[in-house]
Amino acid sequence: MATAARGLEGSAQPAPGGGAVPYATLITLIAALGGLLFGFDTGVISGALLFIIPDFHLGPAAQGFVVGVVTLGALIGALLGGAAADAVGRRPTNIAGGAAFILGSLVSAVAPDVATLIVGRFVIGIAIGLSSVAAPLYIAELAPARRRGTLVSLFQLAVTVGILASYIVDGMLAPTQAWRTMLGVAVIPGAALVFGMLPMPESPRWLMKHGRATEAEAALRRVRQDQKVEQKVDAELQEIAADIAQDRPAAWRDLSAPELRPALLVGIGLAVFQQVTGINTIIYYAPQIFEAAGFGSATTALAATTGIGVVNVLATVVAIALVDRWGRRPLLLAGLTGMIVSLLALAVASADGTSAGTSTGWLGATTVACIGIYIVCFAFSLGPIVWLMISEIFPNRIRARAASVSTAANWAANFVVSLTFPLLRASLGSSLTFVLYALFGVIAIAFVARRVPETRGKTLEEIAADWRTSQGAVAA
Numbered sequence: 228m229a230t231a232a233r234g235l236e237g238s239a240q241p242a243p244g245g246g247a248v249p250y251a252t253l254i255t256l257i258a259a260l261g262g263l264l265f266g267f268d269t270g271v272i273s274g275a276l277l278f279i280i281p282d283f284h285l286g287p288a289a290q291g292f293v294v295g296v297v298t299l300g301a302l303i304g305a306l307l308g309g310a311a312a313d314a315v316g317r318r319p320t321n322i323a324g325g326a327a328f329i330l331g332s333l334v335s336a337v338a339p340d341v342a343t344l345i346v347g348r349f350v351i352g353i354a355i356g357l358s359s360v361a362a363p364l365y366i367a368e369l370a371p372a373r374r375r376g377t378l379v380s381l382f383q384l385a386v387t388v389g390i391l392a393s394y395i396v397d398g399m400l401a402p403t404q405a406w407r408t409m410l411g412v413a414v415i416p417g418a419a420l421v422f423g424m425l426p427m428p429e430s431p432r433w434l435m436k437h438g439r440a441t442e443a444e445a446a447l448r449r450v451r452q453d454q455k456v457e458q459k460v461d462a463e464l465q466e467i468a469a470d471i472a473q474d475r476p477a478a479w480r481d482l483s484a485p486e487l488r489p490a491l492l493v494g495i496g497l498a499v500f501q502q503v504t505g506i507n508t509i510i511y512y513a514p515q516i517f518e519a520a521g522f523g524s525a526t527t528a529l530a531a532t533t534g535i536g537v538v539n540v541l542a543t544v545v546a547i548a549l550v551d552r553w554g555r556r557p558l559l560l561a562g563l564t565g566m567i568v569s570l571l572a573l574a575v576a577s578a579d580g581t582s583a584g585t586s587t588g589w590l591g592a593t594t595v596a597c598i599g600i601y602i603v604c605f606a607f608s609l610g611p612i613v614w615l616m617i618s619e620i621f622p623n624r625i626r627a628r629a630a631s632v633s634t635a636a637n638w639a640a641n642f643v644v645s646l647t648f649p650l651l652r653a654s655l656g657s658s659l660t661f662v663l664y665a666l667f668g669v670i671a672i673a674f675v676a677r678r679v680p681e682t683r684g685k686t687l688e689e690i691a692a693d694w695r696t697s698q699g700a701v702a703a
């Protein structure tokens with residue numbers, strides 16, 4: 228390895244400009260474009276739909292399908308993403324995600340009829356699924372352990388920026404009813420993702436796992452070029468090699484192996500709790516919730532929704548700053564507590580609104596406050612940390628597949644919650660529906676407290692070793 232390292236000295240020089248942006252950060256920003264598109268494409272449809280409905284004469288069922296097919300595509304894309312990230316590598320899977328974003332956006336933008344639009348939206352869903360597995364995985368495997376939380380959280384920051392951008396684009400293009408441009412504009416970040424990823428290195432862990440030790444070393448030295456500490460890279464390489472040598476290659480059926488169960492439970496559990504605590508009822512239905520709370524016009528409701536988008540972005544920055552200092556568990560526990568309290572307050576406010584009917588001023592203000600606090604608490608906890616932990620808690624040999632199953636569970640839960648929210652509101656009423664999400668929040672707190680390990684500052688291999696030790700302790 229040392230010989231190969233000397234041969235690679237040329238590539239280990241600091242980046243032009245004195246390494247102003249650390250290379251790992253640059254790689255993260257490019258991979259995170261997948262998150263930007265994930266956020267944009269889930270958000271953009273709400274505004275576009277207003278004009279697609281009259282153009283294509285869509286009934287309620289077709290409307291639901293145009294929106295929901297993305298989530299179904301994402302579920303399938305997430306499952307494909309794990310196998311692809313293992314077989315061809317993390318980098319090509321991210322590139323494939325970018326290419327699918329371009330294709331799906333083009334097809335949706337030029338769709339002559341609703342069937343073509345649905346196909347385009349399905350392809351976008353596949354792209355979102357591929358990216359939501361491959362981008363956090365790629366970032367986590369390239370990040371230095373002490374900055375991994377911050378870097379993977381940048382993926383979630385990109386998701387929130389994408390959601391906000393979609394509200395802004397929808398708002399800007401609404402006067403001209405240009406729904407095709409709303410959907411088509413995603414081609415630009417899609418192209419940036421594909422072309423930006425082309426010169427990027429493959430994950431050293433994937434290369435090592437595939438017996439390509441020299442390339443793994445080259446990749447790691449390239450990524451750590453700003454670190455300038457040769458020994459650290461050597462030690463990291465040895466740690467990765469030793470970890471991979473211990474394990475045999477994994478297949479899908481290994482997901483049911485008893486030693487993987489505790490980690491898989493954490494991955495799937497966090498993924499599902501991120502959704503069943505109701506985030507997307509706010510993100511997808513905020514204008515309706517605001518209108519129900521007495522915001523007179525759709526325009527005011529839309530302005531309030533954009534405000535939610537801004538708060539979501541800003542509060543994610545808090546996680547970026549704290550996740551590697553305070554750790555994952557304190558942020559998760561604090562965020563969930565705030566989410567539960569604000570959901571219960573929202574439930575009380577909604578109950579009051581239903582009975583009193585006229586107290587819309589108070590109701591409107593309380594609703595805005597509760598939703599604002601809820602979003603802040605989600606954005607510094609479950610938002611980024613779920614993607615982070617899914618990408619870091621699994622051992623090298625099975626990481627991609629286990630992450631893909633957890634991510635698919637996230638999309639399945641997202642689908643169920645988005646589909647059932649209007650039905651629950653109609654049958655239980657808003658108030659009890661929010662109580663239900665708060666209840667899931669309480670279960671999530673107990674789950675985090677009992678099951679979720681602290682991974683702050685540990686290398687991926689140390690995290691895997693911790694699971695092995697705790698298994699040994701249980702067996703003994």
Ligand code: BGC
Nearest residue numbers: 386387506507510539610611
């Ligand atoms: C979730 C999405 C959600 C978004 C909101 C993501 O972490 O997976 O379902 O819409 O956060 O910011």
